[in-house]
Each structure stands twice: as C-alpha cells, then as structure tokens.
Amino acid sequence: MPGSQGVFGLPVLNAVKPIDIDMSMHQENRERLTKAFHSKDVPSNSIIFLKGGSESARYNTDREEFFRQESYFFWAFGANIPDVAGYIDIDTGESTLVVPYLPEVYEIWMGTRWSLQEYKMYYKVDAAIYDTQLADALIQKDPEVIYTLQGYNTDSKALLPSPKFPGDSTYRIDNGKLFPIVSHLRSIKTKKEVELIRNLNEVSSEAHLAVMAAASPGMRESEMEALFQHWTYAYGLCRYWAYIPICASGPNAAVLHYGHAGAPNSRIMEDGDLTVNDMGAERHCFASDITCSFPINGKFTEDQKFIYETVLKANNAVEKEMKPGVYWPDMHAMAYRIILTELKRGGVLTGDIEEMMNDNVASIFMPHGLGHLMGLDVHDVGGRPKGSKKDSRLGFQSVRLVDNLKEGMVLTCEPGCYFIDSLLESNQELLAKYADMNVLNRFRGFGGVRIEDNVLVTKDGIEVFTKVPRTVEDIERACAGQITSIADIKT
Amino acid sequence: MPGSQGVFGLPVLNAVKPIDIDMSMHQENRERLTKAFHSKDVPSNSIIFLKGGSESARYNTDREEFFRQESYFFWAFGANIPDVAGYIDIDTGESTLVVPYLPEVYEIWMGTRWSLQEYKMYYKVDAAIYDTQLADALIQKDPEVIYTLQGYNTDSKALLPSPKFPGDSTYRIDNGKLFPIVSHLRSIKTKKEVELIRNLNEVSSEAHLAVMAAASPGMRESEMEALFQHWTYAYGLCRYWAYIPICASGPNAAVLHYGHAGAPNSRIMEDGDLTVNDMGAERHCFASDITCSFPINGKFTEDQKFIYETVLKANNAVEKEMKPGVYWPDMHAMAYRIILTELKRGGVLTGDIEEMMNDNVASIFMPHGLGHLMGLDVHDVGGRPKGSKKDSRLGFQSVRLVDNLKEGMVLTCEPGCYFIDSLLESNQELLAKYADMNVLNRFRGFGGVRIEDNVLVTKDGIEVFTKVPRTVEDIERACAGQITSIADIKT
Ligand SMILES: [Mn+2]
Ligand SMILES: [Mn+2]
Structure with missing residues (x-):
C-alpha cells in the first residue's frame, strides 16, 4: 500500500509482509539428519x-x-x-x-x-x-x-x-562424525527454509529502498542504519542484525568492513558521495546480506556511473553463469576478468588482460571474495568441504565457497571495485606497469562500489532473492522517491 | 522544531540535540582516581x-x-x-x-x-x-x-x-585496593558526566513521547521498541540499548523483565491494555533507564487511573524526600507504605497499615527494588559498599543501593504496582487476612504500572532528568499527539 501511513507518519511501502514461521522446517531438518546417518x-x-x-x-x-x-x-x-x-x-x-x-x-x-x-x-x-x-x-x-x-x-x-x-x-x-554431516546439510536449503529466506530478503530489500528514498547529503551514515533497522523490525519482525551494518559514504566506502566500533557509521554525508550500504536483517536466525551502492545526492557522476556499471556487469555476468556444477572460484576469476576489462575500457588500466590476470591485478580493486554461502550464519557453514583447494592469492583466499554450486545452495554474489589507498600504494610497481596513473589518480578518495545479491541455486540456474534497484536509471528513480514498491523495480 | 519533517517523513519533535562528547571528562576521572590514591x-x-x-x-x-x-x-x-x-x-x-x-x-x-x-x-x-x-x-x-x-x-x-x-x-x-575506590568514584558523577546523562535522558524522554503518540491497539509491542530505537539512534546518536527493552502490554506488564528472547515484545496490543515501556538508550557508554506506563488506546479506565495514581503518589513522595543523607532503603519502605495506603483507600486492601508493613504485604504488589544507581552500567556499581546491611525480605533484597544518598549520585526512582498471578497465589493466606478478595480479583490479568525517573542527588534535594508526561492528564494529551515537545510537559 504505497503512500499509506504507518508508525508515526512513516510512509508504509511495505507490500511485503513477514510470513509465519513454520516450525516443521526443523522437524524436516531432523529427518534429513537421521536419514544421512542411516547411510553411515x-x-x-x-x-x-x-x-x-x-x-x-x-x-x-x-x-x-x-x-x-x-x-x-x-x-x-x-x-x-x-x-x-x-x-x-x-x-x-x-x-x-x-x-x-x-x-x-x-x-x-x-x-x-x-x-x-x-x-x-x-x-x-x-x-x-x-x-x-x-x-x-x-x-x-x-x-x-x-x-x-x-x-x-x-x-x-x-x-x-x-x-x-x-x-x-x-x-x-x-x-x-556429526559436524561435517550437519555442515553439509545446512549448506543445502529446504523448500521451507527457502521460503523464509526469500521473504526475509524482500523485507530487507524494501528497507534498502526506503533508505535510498530517505538518504540525503547532511545526514549521518547512522541515520540510514537507524531507518533500516526500524523498517525491518517494525514491519518485518526482525529484531537482530545478521551482521554489523556497513553504511559507508565517500572514502569510507573503500573500507570493506566499515561500521564496527572503531569506525561506527558516524560520518556526515556530503553532496557528491557515493554510498555503500551493506545491511541485512535476521529473522528466525536466518540471515540476509544485501549491498546497495548509490549516490547520496541521487545522481551519478560520469565516474561514479563508470565504476558502478563495471561492478554491475560483473554481477550480471556471474549470475548468468551460475548453475549446479559451476565451480565458484572460477566465477570469482570471471568477475576479476570483467572488472579488468571494464577498467581497461575506461582507461584506468592499459595492460593485457591475461597478463593482468596472471599478476592478480584485479585483487587490488576487489580484495574480497565474490561471495559466500548464507543461511543461519551470514557466512554460512559448509563452504570449504574436506579436501577443497587452498588459494593464498589476495581475493582468492577470501572466496568462502570452494566447491561446485549445488541445487539448494543459497549464496551471495557480491563483486566490488574499490580504490583503497593502502593497496594502491603497496602495489605501485604493478600499477606502474599496467595502469594509466593519471586516470587512476582521479579515483583516489573515490571510495568504492559493491553490489550484493542473495541467490538460490536452482535445478538449472538461480533465483535472485534480492529485489532492489540495480540499474543506474532505477537507482536514480529510487533516490527520487519514484519507486514506492519493490514490485515496481524493472530489473 | 515540532512538526518539521525528518527521515522519510517521520515528524521531528526533537528540539533535543545530542551534545558533543567532552573527552576531558575521563581526564578528570583519572585525576580524581590519582587524588584518591594520594590519600592512601x-x-x-x-x-x-x-x-x-x-x-x-x-x-x-x-x-x-x-x-x-x-x-x-x-x-x-x-x-x-x-x-x-x-x-x-x-x-x-x-x-x-x-x-x-x-x-x-x-x-x-x-x-x-x-x-x-x-x-x-x-x-x-x-x-x-x-x-x-x-x-x-x-x-x-x-x-x-x-x-x-x-x-x-x-x-x-x-x-x-x-x-x-x-x-x-x-x-x-x-x-x-583499586576496585572499591573506583567503584565509589563511579557512584559520584562529575559535572561533565551529569551534563551527558541529562542530555541523554532528554533524548530518551523525547523518544518515549514519540512512542506514546504513535502507539495504538493492533500494533505489536515490538513496533514501540523499533520506533524508540530509531528515534534515539537517528536523532540522538545512541547506537546501543542501555539494557534489553521492555515493552509489556496487558498481562505482560506484570512480568518485570519482559522483553528477553523467551518473551520478546511480540504481543499484538489490544484496546484496553495498559502498557509498561521500560526503555533507555545508551550513549558514550552511559545509560538512561526510563519507564512510562500508559493506556494503549489513549484513555485511562477508572481502575487504570487508580493504580497509575497509586504509583505516581509513591514516585512523587519519594522524590520529594530525596536529598543527601537519606537512607535509600527507607525510601523503599516509604514507597511500600504509600502503595499500601492507596490500595486500602481504593478498597483492594483492608488491613492495618502497620501490620501490613510488618508482614511485607506491599512486596506482593511491588516485588522489585525502588531504584538503583545508574551510570556507565544501568545497574551501576558502588551501591552496596562494604559493611552495608543485607535484607532478605522480598522487594528489600532487590534494593540495589544500600547506603545514604550522596550529592552527585544518579539513580532511578521506580516504584511499581503489579498483579502477578504467581505471587497472588503463593500469598493467598496473607491476602485472605488483609485484602478484599472480590476487589482484588477484579485486577487479575490487569498487568501493572511502573513509573521510573532518573534523578541526580543535588546539594539539598534532587534534579529529575526524565522529562516525560507523568500526570494522567498529560499522558492522555501525549497519546492524542497534543504534546509535541518535552518542553511542553507541565509536570
Ligand atoms: Mn556478504
Ligand atoms: Mn531501572
């Protein structure tokens, strides 16, 4: 009911209603567990x-x-x-x-x-x-x-x-005997679990939409956190956070886990900032983990649009490839390849793509993993089964799912592109070889972009649970308050 | 600025602005500590x-x-x-x-x-x-x-x-040597600490006022919690709770520490409920701890008014007596005496006041302590100095300040009156002697009332930090949205 009035005049976008909790979900899990033991x-x-x-x-x-x-x-x-x-x-x-x-x-x-x-x-x-x-x-x-x-x-x-x-x-x-069995079972979600995670993702998506419409220069980052929590709790019955919220504006967006006590979402946002909001509510102990990146004044600059669309291309390409049997670290590499290609197209990088892949240049711009299993823990268990390969390269070492995708897995797809001073400085030699430093220096202090969806691996592809504005056009409409329901999002 | 628009259309009552944190507050504490050691x-x-x-x-x-x-x-x-x-x-x-x-x-x-x-x-x-x-x-x-x-x-x-x-x-x-010295120093607040606690109390008071105006039958208790937290965080820079919020409606109001995971503020409130909201935000690690009791439909019934005003009389009488040198457990006893007197006046009790005091009858209706020191911990340290008396009687055993009041102490004054099934049942014999069971039974399922202020002991009396509607008239005006600033509260 867009436009109707909720608590204390707060507009209620929320077409999304939190579903009832079906406790037989756990009965089913106990049955799965017993059955797994029967075969041992x-x-x-x-x-x-x-x-x-x-x-x-x-x-x-x-x-x-x-x-x-x-x-x-x-x-x-x-x-x-x-x-x-x-x-x-x-x-x-x-x-x-x-x-x-x-x-x-x-x-x-x-x-x-x-x-x-x-x-x-x-x-x-x-x-x-x-x-x-x-x-x-x-x-x-x-x-x-x-x-x-x-x-x-x-x-x-x-x-x-x-x-x-x-x-x-x-x-x-x-x-x-028990630990690896339950860890594996937890990594494959049942239909009932999927229903809850999907609904929770819609609640969190709607809260992100509300934050986009409300946020403006002059506000403190924490006001976005406060509004998100109010929304997901008052309308979505989510009392807890799935993790410490990251509301990172301007240069803070280059700090991957901003928002903790030492860097507590306290900056006053300025006109021209790009904002990375990584927030997800928790319900019935299940997590959501969604990141939206948008300009706080509601309009992308050319540079912001360029970096944003670089990351969006990686996000879209990975999600298009995802299906059972796909080895997730390969997707991480694919995201890297796309980021390198786009940064080269935009003039930031100049090197040969294969050489830059060999030298892991993309990890300078995206030092984190592409995604992780998600469930009762935001970084859910079961992602590194016994015998899975270790890869110590920056970025690859943080890929928390080292396995083939399987039907029923729920995971995040969260490519990013950041301009992190300490990494730009410690990789000067590599960048001198592969980057146009004049162009790159234009992005010092830019912050970064992350686009994070939560998806279910289906029989032959994926279902994207997250329903937030993703195209530049939709984001600008959302910031202008022109999208009043997640059902109105085109993409 | 009453009526102006804040985050996402949420009306901004907040004339109260969070003050800047003065870090020299801790410098002063270190000096006090060193000085205390010099005399040892x-x-x-x-x-x-x-x-x-x-x-x-x-x-x-x-x-x-x-x-x-x-x-x-x-x-x-x-x-x-x-x-x-x-x-x-x-x-x-x-x-x-x-x-x-x-x-x-x-x-x-x-x-x-x-x-x-x-x-x-x-x-x-x-x-x-x-x-x-x-x-x-x-x-x-x-x-x-x-x-x-x-x-x-x-x-x-x-x-x-x-x-x-x-x-x-x-x-x-x-x-x-250190522990008792710091515990004592913590129990006496400095001017800088007082300024912060006062301001924080005003922020929390204003949030309570917003909740009163917003709450209505059909809402879930947790919506009040969500609104309170939004308010104190978005407008008051309070990221944390001083304690787990208690939003107890109807019969839940008789559960003193309602609101935890086992009883999580999840009831849908009904027309006719009285609500006990015990909520306080935390800032710079300092606590606030305020309880407001009000009818969720905005109008007191006669019985609700009777119990409410019983507790208010106790609250007012104690606050009038408070000053340096007053022994706090005596105030607890005084609150008990007033509650007995009023319940007798209203026909619930029929016994002799002194006999009922001897038999600790008031503890059936108020089994908790009258108040506690408050500071960096919501139940602050220093309240039971070495050699302080033990009193194992119900209610008295929970008086967390067993000492004379001293200038600079900050504490809560929180009398209450509840109809707790388990206590009414386990005290049947005593109640048969002292109560009119016909009248008392009218209040089974009533819930309860708590009125909690945070006060500073001054040189010759107290300063009440808490600025929320307290009279029946002011509460009904607040519930009707007719009080838009804590500065408008008459009492
Ligand atoms: Mn994530
Ligand atoms: Mn208290």
Missing part, C-alpha cells in the same frame, strides 16, 4: 545430542545481552531460548527437547513457564523433558553411541566444542 | 593499570557482536575500541593509553590506522604507545606496585578478574 555405519540404539547456547552479560555486570541461539542447534530444533538441548534417536527419528526446569520466581521476572506439553507442541518435537530429567532419561535409553557436535568454523577457524551433559564420561561419545 | 598508603613510583575488553563473535562463527567497552576502563579512558589498555602514574598523574599495533591489512577491511599522536590528542592522554611497546615501557618504568582491578559485581556477583599483561608475574601486583 552407525550402531543401533545410538543418538545425536545437541546443545544450545546460554545467555551472556556484559563483562561482570548483570546487563544481559540479547540471546541468540547457536546455529547448529537452531537448525535442528528451532528454539531461540537459552539453556536448551535436544537429542534424536537415530533408529526411530524420535526427537526430545530438553528444557530448563525454571524456578517459580521466573514468573515474577521473566514470564509464564510453559508446560512440557506446550514445548512439545510448539517446537513440533516427539517429547519434551526438563534438564533435571536428562540424566535419568539417558540412563534409561542407554545409547550405544552418542554423536555430539565438534568442529572448526572454516571462516573464523574457531572451535565449537563437544557439549557437556550429565554422565557424559560414562557413554561412548563420537564427536567427529 | 601508596609507595612512590607506583601505577594503576587498567585493561579494556576485546571483540567477541557468535559462538564459533566469524559473525562479530557489537563491541562495547568494559565500564571501569571506559570511565578512566573513554575509549570504546577493542584491545586497549592504559596506565596512570600515581605520583605524577601522567596517563598512557596502550593501543593495539594494527597490521597494514587493517586498512583494507577495518579503516584508517591512527597515529599515536592522533590517539593521544583524541583521548586527551599524556602519552600513547603500541601494545608491542608495553613490556619495554613497564621495564623502563619499573613500578614499585602495579594496582590492577579485581572485584565482584554486587548485582551479578560475577568476578572481573585482574588483567594479564606482559611481565605481570615479575611485578608486585595489588589487585585489591
């Missing part, structure tokens, strides 16, 4: 045991942080509440949710205590028990093997340690 | 060493959380950036900020690296060094004693452990 060599009467996270506070104070569930546990059980665990009988697929036994005083401070029956119904599990009953339940079950989760995240290199539980030392524990 | 038995050539916090990520992923500095360190150095430390020469007061030596690759991903001179100027310290220089700097200084911070938070009971630093085992460390 697993003794009968064995269980898979998973444990969720706990609340944390700021340092030693009583100021609690927002609780957010650990993603592997959430994938299987869908419960975004602290101190829960769960297990699955591999023979029968029967699932049990283990919930904390809460004291009566909980009702004064925290809220109603659910009955076990209520937990069971809401989370669609076969049984719910209190944590105080877990030790006995396991003794009674006497499982042959308990499969627990332990493994290293391939992006952070950090360990998720095998959980502790009552009597854990008395059982035969296998903490190795 | 401290060997010459000793230093105070403090260490800030580090960034953290979600579980084992690379998804970073917003960084927020540890409050003790921040109080002394004002630097909201990760991995910094600092030390102060007690003899000279000379302060040194220790910053991480960042690799060149930082410039690609995170932003410009400051020079030591830039750190020194911005944070108004006497010197800045890299962490890689710390070991040598300490060897050269060869301090007699290094005073480090270690102690238990009196609210969470959690330990802040003495920090590790290069060569720490080779020095004489005193980790006991």
Whole structure:
C-alpha cells in the first residue's frame, strides 16, 4: 500500500509482509539428519545430542545481552531460548527437547513457564523433558553411541566444542562424525527454509529502498542504519542484525568492513558521495546480506556511473553463469576478468588482460571474495568441504565457497571495485606497469562500489532473492522517491 | 522544531540535540582516581593499570557482536575500541593509553590506522604507545606496585578478574585496593558526566513521547521498541540499548523483565491494555533507564487511573524526600507504605497499615527494588559498599543501593504496582487476612504500572532528568499527539 501511513507518519511501502514461521522446517531438518546417518555405519540404539547456547552479560555486570541461539542447534530444533538441548534417536527419528526446569520466581521476572506439553507442541518435537530429567532419561535409553557436535568454523577457524551433559564420561561419545554431516546439510536449503529466506530478503530489500528514498547529503551514515533497522523490525519482525551494518559514504566506502566500533557509521554525508550500504536483517536466525551502492545526492557522476556499471556487469555476468556444477572460484576469476576489462575500457588500466590476470591485478580493486554461502550464519557453514583447494592469492583466499554450486545452495554474489589507498600504494610497481596513473589518480578518495545479491541455486540456474534497484536509471528513480514498491523495480 | 519533517517523513519533535562528547571528562576521572590514591598508603613510583575488553563473535562463527567497552576502563579512558589498555602514574598523574599495533591489512577491511599522536590528542592522554611497546615501557618504568582491578559485581556477583599483561608475574601486583575506590568514584558523577546523562535522558524522554503518540491497539509491542530505537539512534546518536527493552502490554506488564528472547515484545496490543515501556538508550557508554506506563488506546479506565495514581503518589513522595543523607532503603519502605495506603483507600486492601508493613504485604504488589544507581552500567556499581546491611525480605533484597544518598549520585526512582498471578497465589493466606478478595480479583490479568525517573542527588534535594508526561492528564494529551515537545510537559 504505497503512500499509506504507518508508525508515526512513516510512509508504509511495505507490500511485503513477514510470513509465519513454520516450525516443521526443523522437524524436516531432523529427518534429513537421521536419514544421512542411516547411510553411515552407525550402531543401533545410538543418538545425536545437541546443545544450545546460554545467555551472556556484559563483562561482570548483570546487563544481559540479547540471546541468540547457536546455529547448529537452531537448525535442528528451532528454539531461540537459552539453556536448551535436544537429542534424536537415530533408529526411530524420535526427537526430545530438553528444557530448563525454571524456578517459580521466573514468573515474577521473566514470564509464564510453559508446560512440557506446550514445548512439545510448539517446537513440533516427539517429547519434551526438563534438564533435571536428562540424566535419568539417558540412563534409561542407554545409547550405544552418542554423536555430539565438534568442529572448526572454516571462516573464523574457531572451535565449537563437544557439549557437556550429565554422565557424559560414562557413554561412548563420537564427536567427529556429526559436524561435517550437519555442515553439509545446512549448506543445502529446504523448500521451507527457502521460503523464509526469500521473504526475509524482500523485507530487507524494501528497507534498502526506503533508505535510498530517505538518504540525503547532511545526514549521518547512522541515520540510514537507524531507518533500516526500524523498517525491518517494525514491519518485518526482525529484531537482530545478521551482521554489523556497513553504511559507508565517500572514502569510507573503500573500507570493506566499515561500521564496527572503531569506525561506527558516524560520518556526515556530503553532496557528491557515493554510498555503500551493506545491511541485512535476521529473522528466525536466518540471515540476509544485501549491498546497495548509490549516490547520496541521487545522481551519478560520469565516474561514479563508470565504476558502478563495471561492478554491475560483473554481477550480471556471474549470475548468468551460475548453475549446479559451476565451480565458484572460477566465477570469482570471471568477475576479476570483467572488472579488468571494464577498467581497461575506461582507461584506468592499459595492460593485457591475461597478463593482468596472471599478476592478480584485479585483487587490488576487489580484495574480497565474490561471495559466500548464507543461511543461519551470514557466512554460512559448509563452504570449504574436506579436501577443497587452498588459494593464498589476495581475493582468492577470501572466496568462502570452494566447491561446485549445488541445487539448494543459497549464496551471495557480491563483486566490488574499490580504490583503497593502502593497496594502491603497496602495489605501485604493478600499477606502474599496467595502469594509466593519471586516470587512476582521479579515483583516489573515490571510495568504492559493491553490489550484493542473495541467490538460490536452482535445478538449472538461480533465483535472485534480492529485489532492489540495480540499474543506474532505477537507482536514480529510487533516490527520487519514484519507486514506492519493490514490485515496481524493472530489473 | 515540532512538526518539521525528518527521515522519510517521520515528524521531528526533537528540539533535543545530542551534545558533543567532552573527552576531558575521563581526564578528570583519572585525576580524581590519582587524588584518591594520594590519600592512601601508596609507595612512590607506583601505577594503576587498567585493561579494556576485546571483540567477541557468535559462538564459533566469524559473525562479530557489537563491541562495547568494559565500564571501569571506559570511565578512566573513554575509549570504546577493542584491545586497549592504559596506565596512570600515581605520583605524577601522567596517563598512557596502550593501543593495539594494527597490521597494514587493517586498512583494507577495518579503516584508517591512527597515529599515536592522533590517539593521544583524541583521548586527551599524556602519552600513547603500541601494545608491542608495553613490556619495554613497564621495564623502563619499573613500578614499585602495579594496582590492577579485581572485584565482584554486587548485582551479578560475577568476578572481573585482574588483567594479564606482559611481565605481570615479575611485578608486585595489588589487585585489591583499586576496585572499591573506583567503584565509589563511579557512584559520584562529575559535572561533565551529569551534563551527558541529562542530555541523554532528554533524548530518551523525547523518544518515549514519540512512542506514546504513535502507539495504538493492533500494533505489536515490538513496533514501540523499533520506533524508540530509531528515534534515539537517528536523532540522538545512541547506537546501543542501555539494557534489553521492555515493552509489556496487558498481562505482560506484570512480568518485570519482559522483553528477553523467551518473551520478546511480540504481543499484538489490544484496546484496553495498559502498557509498561521500560526503555533507555545508551550513549558514550552511559545509560538512561526510563519507564512510562500508559493506556494503549489513549484513555485511562477508572481502575487504570487508580493504580497509575497509586504509583505516581509513591514516585512523587519519594522524590520529594530525596536529598543527601537519606537512607535509600527507607525510601523503599516509604514507597511500600504509600502503595499500601492507596490500595486500602481504593478498597483492594483492608488491613492495618502497620501490620501490613510488618508482614511485607506491599512486596506482593511491588516485588522489585525502588531504584538503583545508574551510570556507565544501568545497574551501576558502588551501591552496596562494604559493611552495608543485607535484607532478605522480598522487594528489600532487590534494593540495589544500600547506603545514604550522596550529592552527585544518579539513580532511578521506580516504584511499581503489579498483579502477578504467581505471587497472588503463593500469598493467598496473607491476602485472605488483609485484602478484599472480590476487589482484588477484579485486577487479575490487569498487568501493572511502573513509573521510573532518573534523578541526580543535588546539594539539598534532587534534579529529575526524565522529562516525560507523568500526570494522567498529560499522558492522555501525549497519546492524542497534543504534546509535541518535552518542553511542553507541565509536570
Ligand atoms: Mn556478504
Ligand atoms: Mn531501572
């Protein structure tokens, strides 16, 4: 309903409504997991045991942080509440949710205590028990093997340690088999997961559209962040960010992970700035991860248009090629080739394309990876399966999916082109050989451009979830407030 | 500028502008700290060493959380950036900020690296060094004693452990003296701190006013949270919450700490609900903590007015009494007495006031404490000095300031009155004796009321920082959109 009035006079573009959460999504994931174990060599009467996270506070104070569930546990059980665990009988697929036994005083401070029956119904599990009953339940079950989760995240290199539980030392524990299996299953999204991710992407897309219409010189970068969050929470039920928002204007757009506490989206934007807004809301623990680049005054300069369309060409070309079987690092290389070709066409570079590819010249302008799997984590798991190749070259080392595309994968496609002082300086020799320094120097302080879509790999191609203005024409219309619904976007 | 248009058509009430941060506030705190040590038995050539916090990520992923500095360190150095430390020469007061030596690759991903001179100027310290220089700097200084911070938070009971630093085992460390001294100093606010807290309170007050005007039946509680955050961030430069927001409508208003992940402000509000909005933004790590209670349809019923004015009487009476020398738990008791008196006047209670005080009947209706110190932590430190009395009675046990009021203290005054099913049930015997159960039962499911101001103890009374509608008349005008500036509030 474009033009109608929402909270406090804020125009409601939002034709997009957040869909209801279907908890059977997690039931299905548990079934997939059990099935995957059936094809392995697993003794009968064995269980898979998973444990969720706990609340944390700021340092030693009583100021609690927002609780957010650990993603592997959430994938299987869908419960975004602290101190829960769960297990699955591999023979029968029967699932049990283990919930904390809460004291009566909980009702004064925290809220109603659910009955076990209520937990069971809401989370669609076969049984719910209190944590105080877990030790006995396991003794009674006497499982042959308990499969627990332990493994290293391939992006952070950090360990998720095998959980502790009552009597854990008395059982035969296998903490190795589960991790790669769930990581792989998480990398292939189900129909229900896809529905949620698609809807969330539309919510986040609409918020980006609202930001484009609202942003203007003289505002602080953080006002865009504030509006985006308001939109996705008030209209999209997204309380959390999928990641720390990047609202980078002018020269800040050349800082890839701008927006953190040390560089907190605090610049006042100026006429003539190009802005890179990399923001995505989170819902039911699923991420969105969208980047829009646009001129803050609503009109591209010739140079801005040139760099923007360079990146857009890379984005379009990659998305056209994407389908099952395509090796993702090859797409990264293709994006590099296109960026080199366009920068040469525009007179920034002068060298031979193949020579520049050999010397990895494109990485000076795009030192990050082309994209990453996305799901319950914004940099989702499963992207570097065992045996996948390492590539230490700048840019290539940050390609977080080192595998062939598979049907059901959801990933970002996010080429960029930046003029990063420190890289331009440390690569002077290479640039002297391949660039027209007079032209290149015109772009010092320009910032950069990133165009990031979230896409689903389908049977024979992709579906692009992200619905934001992408052509120069559409962006200028959006900045002028002439696009009032994501359904109006032509591209 | 009431009526003018801000971000995306959102009306800008905000006459309140966020003030500039004066970093000399922390310089002054360091001077206060050094001075406090001079009056103690401290060997010459000793230093105070403090260490800030580090960034953290979600579980084992690379998804970073917003960084927020540890409050003790921040109080002394004002630097909201990760991995910094600092030390102060007690003899000279000379302060040194220790910053991480960042690799060149930082410039690609995170932003410009400051020079030591830039750190020194911005944070108004006497010197800045890299962490890689710390070991040598300490060897050269060869301090007699290094005073480090270690102690238990009196609210969470959690330990802040003495920090590790290069060569720490080779020095004489005193980790006991510092904690109570800084905790006490933090409890007395300086003029500069007061200016910031006052301004922040006005920003949060204005956001509450905007929420009152915007809220209506059919909205979700979370829309109020989203609007409040948008307001305080876009117009007040507050990126973080001081605590998890409580937007509790209808029966939820009887849950004191509603709003967490297990009860996440998700109810759709109904005509006839009373709403308890306990929300406060944080700026430069300082907290605000304000609660407004109002009817979501904009008009109080007789019963709502009765309970609301009961709490307002307690709030007004306590604030009238507050001044240096007043023992805060006595104010808690006074609030209880007023609540009992009013509930008796309204026919809910029938017993003798003194007998009901002896039986702690008021705690059934207000099981929380009357207020707490507020500053860099929302439940600020210093409220239970060594030797302060313990009182295990319901309500009294939650009074977080067990001391006389002192000039410069900032605290909340937050009486409430709730109808909490679990307490009404577990106190049936007492209520059979003292209450008219027919009248009391009328209030089952009513929810509750809390009125929370933030106040400064002055030389001979208090200054109330919070500027929100408080009388029934003003609240109804605010809900009708008839108050467009906090300057228009009569009370
Ligand atoms: Mn991304
Ligand atoms: Mn409070």
